[in-house]
Amino acid sequence: MAWPQVKLADLLEQRRERIPIEPGSEYRQITVRLWGKGLTLRGVRDGSDIAAVSQVPVHTDDFLISKIDARHGAFGLVPAKLSGAVVSNDFPCFKVNGDLLDPRFLAWFSRTETFVSLCRQASKGSTNRVRLNESKFLNLTIPLPPLDEQRVLVERLDSVEQQLRRRQDQLEAIENDTRAMLLNAFVEITDGVENMALAEVAPLIRRPVEVEIDGEYPELGVRSFGKGTFHKPTLSGADVGNKRLFEIHQGDLLFNIVFAWEGAIAVPGFPDHGRVGSHRFLTCVPKAKLAHAEFLRFYLLTAEGLQQVGEASPGGAGRNRTLGIKKAEHIRVPIPDIGVQEHFVELCNQVERLRKVRISTVNDVEALIPAMLHQVFEKSAAEPDPLSNATETTVVNMPSAPTTSIDTPFKEATLVGAIVQAFHEDNGQPLGNFRLQKAVYFARRYLGESALDETYLRKAAGPYNPSMRYSGGIKVATDKQWIKRARGNYGEGNAIGSASGEMDEWIEKYGFAPAAAWVRDRFKYKANDIWETLATIDYTALALQQEGVQPTASAVLDYIENNDEWRPKIAKLCLTEESIQNAMVELETLFSGE
Numbered sequence: 001m002a003w004p005q006v007k008l009a010d011l012l013e014q015r016r017e018r019i020p021i022e023p024g025s026e027y028r029q030i031t032v033r034l035w036g037k038g039l040t041l042r043g044v045r046d047g048s049d050i051a052a053v054s055q056v057p058v059h060t061d062d063f064l065i066s067k068i069d070a071r072h073g074a075f076g077l078v079p080a081k082l083s084g085a086v087v088s089n090d091f092p093c094f095k096v097n098g099d100l101l102d103p104r105f106l107a108w109f110s111r112t113e114t115f116v117s118l119c120r121q122a123s124k125g126s127t128n129r130v131r132l133n134e135s136k137f138l139n140l141t142i143p144l145p146p147l148d149e150q151r152v153l154v155e156r157l158d159s160v161e162q163q164l165r166r167r168q169d170q171l172e173a174i175e176n177d178t179r180a181m182l183l184n185a186f187v188e189i190t191d192g193v194e195n196m197a198l199a200e201v202a203p204l205i206r207r208p209v210e211v212e213i214d215g216e217y218p219e220l221g222v223r224s225f226g227k228g229t230f231h232k233p234t235l236s237g238a239d240v241g242n243k244r245l246f247e248i249h250q251g252d253l254l255f256n257i258v259f260a261w262e263g264a265i266a267v268p269g270f271p272d273h274g275r276v277g278s279h280r281f282l283t284c285v286p287k288a289k290l291a292h293a294e295f296l297r298f299y300l301l302t303a304e305g306l307q308q309v310g311e312a313s314p315g316g317a318g319r320n321r322t323l324g325i326k327k328a329e330h331i332r333v334p335i336p337d338i339g340v341q342e343h344f345v346e347l348c349n350q351v352e353r354l355r356k357v358r359i360s361t362v363n364d365v366e367a368l369i370p371a372m373l374h375q376v377f378e379k380s381a382a383e384p385d386p387l388s389n390a391t392e393t394t395v396v397n398m399p400s401a402p403t404t405s406i407d408t409p410f411k412e413a414t415l416v417g418a419i420v421q422a423f424h425e426d427n428g429q430p431l432g433n434f435r436l437q438k439a440v441y442f443a444r445r446y447l448g449e450s451a452l453d454e455t456y457l458r459k460a461a462g463p464y465n466p467s468m469r470y471s472g473g474i475k476v477a478t479d480k481q482w483i484k485r486a487r488g489n490y491g492e493g494n495a496i497g498s499a500s501g502e503m504d505e506w507i508e509k510y511g512f513a514p515a516a517a518w519v520r521d522r523f524k525y526k527a528n529d530i531w532e533t534l535a536t537i538d539y540t541a542l543a544l545q546q547e548g549v550q551p552t553a554s555a556v557l558d559y560i561e562n563n564d565e566w567r568p569k570i571a572k573l574c575l576t577e578e579s580i581q582n583a584m585v586e587l588e589t590l591f592s593g594e
Contacts, residue, residue, distance in 0.1 A: 002143070003143035003144055003145045004143070004144060005141040005142070005143055005144075006100070006141055006142060006143075006144040007138070007139065007140070007141050008137060008138045008139070008140055008141070008142060009138040009139060010097065010100065011096065011097050011100055011101045011106075011142075011144070012063060012094035012095070012096060012097065012101075012138060013094060013095045013097065014092055014093070014094050014095075014134060014138075015056055015058075015059075015062065015093045015094065015095055016056075017056070017057070018054040018055060018056055018057075019054060019055065019056075019057050019086065020053065020054050021047045021050050021052055021053060021054055021055055021086070022047045023046065023047045023048035024046065024047060024048070025046070025047045026044050026045070026046060026047075027044070027045055027046075027047060027050060027055070027085070027086050028041060028043075028044050028082065028084065028085035028086070029041075029042040029043055029044070029045060029085060029086065029087075030042055030058070030064065030078075030082055030085050030087055030091070032064060032065070032066040032069070032074045032075060032076065032091065033074065033076075034069060034072045034073050034074050035072065035073035035074075035111075036073045036075075036076065036110060036111035037073075037076075038076040038077075038079075039064060039076045039077070039078060039079065039082055041081075041082060041085070052088060055086035055087060055088055056086060056087050056088075056089075056091075056093050057084055057085070057086050058078045058082065058083065058084070058085055058086070058087060058093050059078060059083050059084075059095070060078055060079070060080045060083040061077055061078060061096060061103040062077070062078040062093050062094060062095055062096070063075065063076075063077060063078075063093070063094045063096055063103070063106060063110075064076060064077075064078055064087065064091055064092075064093050064094075065091065065092050065094070065119070065132060065137075066090065066091055066132075067089075067090050067091070067092065067131040067132045068090060068130070068131055068132075070119040070122070070123060070132040070137075071116065071119050071120040071123045071130060071132075072116075072410060073111070073116050073119075075110055075119070076107065076110070077103055077104075077106070077107045078093075092132070092134050099147075100144070100147065101144065101147075101150070102147060102150040102151055102154060104150075104151075104154040104158070105150040105151075105153065105154050108153075108154060108157050108373065108376075108377075109142065109377055111369075111370075111373055112373050112374065112377045113374070114142075114377060115142070118137070118140045118142070119132060119137070121136070121140065122134075122136040122137035122140060124136075143377075153376060157372065157373075157376065160372065161369060164369070171354070171357060174354065175351070175354055175355055178350075178351045178354060179351060182298075182344075182347060182348060182351055183302070185344065185347065186298065186299070186302070186344065189336050189340050189344060190299075190334035190336060193334050193335060193336045194334070194335055195332040195333060195334050195335070196332065196333060196335050197329060197330050197331070197332060197333075198284065198296075198328060198329055198330070198331045198332075198333055199329035199330070201286060201287055201290055201291040201296070201333060201335055202253050202284040202285060202286040202287065202291055202293070202296060203284065203285065203287075203329075204282055204283065204284050204325065204328075204329065205283055205284070205285045206246050206283065207246050207247035207248075207249070207283070208244070208245075208246055208247075209245040209246060209247055209276055211237050211240045211243075211245060212237050213237040213238055214236075214237055215236070215237040216234050216235070216236060216237075217234060217235045217236075217237070217240060217245055217276050218231065218232070218233075218234040218235075218274075218275045218276065219231075219232035219233070219234070219235060219275060219276055219277060219278075219521065220232065220248050220254075220268065220272050220275035220276065220277050220281070221256070221277075221425060221426075222254055222255070222256040222259075222264045222265070222266045222281070223264065223266075223425075224256075224259045224262045224263050224264045225262060225263040226263045226265065226266075226297075226301045227263075228266050229254070229266045229268055229269070229272050231271075231272075231275070232517055232521050233514075233517055233518045233521045233522070235521055235522075236589075239521070239522060239525070241525050243278055243525065244278065244279050245276040245277070245278060246276060246277055246278075246279070246281065246283065247274060247275075247276055248268055248272060248273075248274070248275050248276060248277055248281065248283055249268065249273055249274070249283070249285075250268050250269055250270050250272060250273040251267065251268070251285075251286075251293050252267065252268055252283040252284065252285055252293065253265070253267060253283075253284040253285070253286060253293045253296050253297060254266050254267065254268055254277075254281060254282070254283055254284075255281065255282040255284070255323055255328065256280060256281055257280050257281070257282055257313075257322050257323040257325075257328075258280055258321075258322055258323075258427065258428050259425075259428070260309050260313060260323040260328075261306070261309055261310045261313040261321050261323065262306075263301055263306060265297055265300050265301060265309070266297065267293040267294050267297050282323070282325065282328065284296075289338050290335065290338060291333075291335055291338070291341065292338065292341040292342060292345055294345040294348060295341040295344060295345055296333055298344075298348060299333055299334060300331075300333070305331075305333075308331045308332065309323065309328075309331065311327075312324055312327035312328050312330070312331055313327075314327075409472060409473060409476050410476065410506075411473075411510060412440070412472055412473030412476070413473040413474075413476035413477040413480065413482065413503075414473075414477075414503055414506040414507055414510055414512060415440060415443055415444070415473060415510070415512050415515070415516070416436065416440060416473040416474050416476075416477040416482075416483065416494075417477045417482040417483055417500065417503040417506075417507065418443075418503070418507045418512040418513055418515070418516040419431070419436065419439045419440060419443060419516045419519060419520070420436065420477075420482075420483045420494050420495065420496060421496060421500065421503075421507070421516065422513070422516035422517050422519070422520045423439075423520050423524070424495065424496050426520055426524065427524075428488075429488040429489055429490060429493070430485075430486045430487065430488040430490075430491075430492065430493030430494055430495040431493050431494050431495075432490070432491065432492070432493040432494075433474075433493065433494070434528055434531075435493075435523075435528065435531060436474065436493070436494055437474075438523075438528075438531040438532065438535050439516075439519045439520075439523065440473065441535050441539075442519050442522075442523065442534075442535065443512070443515040443516060443518070443519045445538065446515045446518050446519065447512075447515050474494070477497075477503075478494075478497070480497075480499060480502070480503075481497040481498050481499035481500075482496075482497050482499055482500050482502065482503045483495065483496065483497045483500070484496070484497040484498070522590060529572075529573055532569070532573060533573045533575070533579075533583055534583055534586065534587055534590075536560065536566065536569055536573070537556055537580055537583045537584060537587065538587050540556045540559050540560060541556060541584070541587075543559065544556065544559060551584075553577040553578075553580040553581040553584065554577055556580050556584075557570070557575060557576070557577055557580055560575065
């Protein structure tokens, strides 16, 4: 028998009681995390620092929602440790009717796409200020089994999650123990050994690349915090221009001199062999039978090693620090017998294999729990008790959860963040508004977007539009502190914000990193006028195709000339049929991947 539909108004009662906020008294505040990840303590503040005369106190097992981010899964049950904390009007708090609804059942159900969809239905407002309407929300219905059945389902869901988490915690504990063992072993094998200058054991060796106009040059990048290498898109000789390139080999000790002070040190593997880097990448080659690259890397990423790297990286505060070549050569590194080093590196490899197992387990958990919820709640409205015959094995074999759909501004903000991050990884400098707008345009085109979105693509392709800084993805990314305004060597622009770590999972979820890297590596050396010319002509060609007109150079020029807003581009960008034809050839090359 299908579960009956019950109005949320019958299950939830909004709390209206308020308490005065008094200077001199302390109040706990709550952060509501996105996508069903629950509530956490934001901090404790004095009443004088809270801009309200009264707020709503919350109680254990209340259901709390963020008006602004409800459509992004920002809600959850109040745990006992947060009972008594206060919230503003932006966080409606509901008492659960325990006679009809088990709060734990609500906690699980709220993590489904069905519930998130209800929150979207109950949200209204302009693009960037969509807010949940409480009355509309309470008027919606959810499928609800009897209370006893709710409790059975909750117990089974809790049990499966606990087993998965327990396995994850065990692997994490083992990994932490082995890392501690590694560090202890390192201290033991380096105790009393000779320290030598890096130049003596792994001298800098440059392998200059002779760039040819029709050549291809795959770049390699190095992530900060010891997170290894990553592949950048292949550059053409034309894209390289006057940039100096150097070949990188497997087994090099590789530094990104701009971010070495924060752990951008790696040892390239076989897949990295033969890729190239700019002059910002130092390739140090360990001397055979004297030093092992992985051993040197391990030391340089310890607190002691990073301190030396930092001291060799002069510069101002923040990211404007560059590892000096001469200073790097004088970094002192411990050098035990090569056999001892090789044995230690093998221990490191075993720990790395264990880390990959843990990551795989984490990924399984992240996929299995949403899949389990889909199986229980999406199907149980028609098929009750789907877990009655479930075992740990059958749960593991459940299908993956369906992809969660996100509204356009949020996805756009994620893309904006990915682009700012990509440019930051390359040179550490803020990305100006003009270039960011054009970068978003080309990233969306790279991702296959061809619809003529009048609210964004046309603006991004058109003349510089300062208002876009205060709307759309740039505004959302700024509000979430994924990006921030900053001043660099080339003026003011957009830099990585204090909460940039929060966007990493969304960049990965949407697969935006390759698009952002593609834009960076194809356009970073192009002048602003070239960016605008290519965007203008690309958009015009799309518009002509939609109208059924062949996008010839002549037709493109006519289209621009007949548009009042775009007509000034002809003089500004020196557009002629010949220059447009050349740009169209370049665009074809860009999007064909040649």
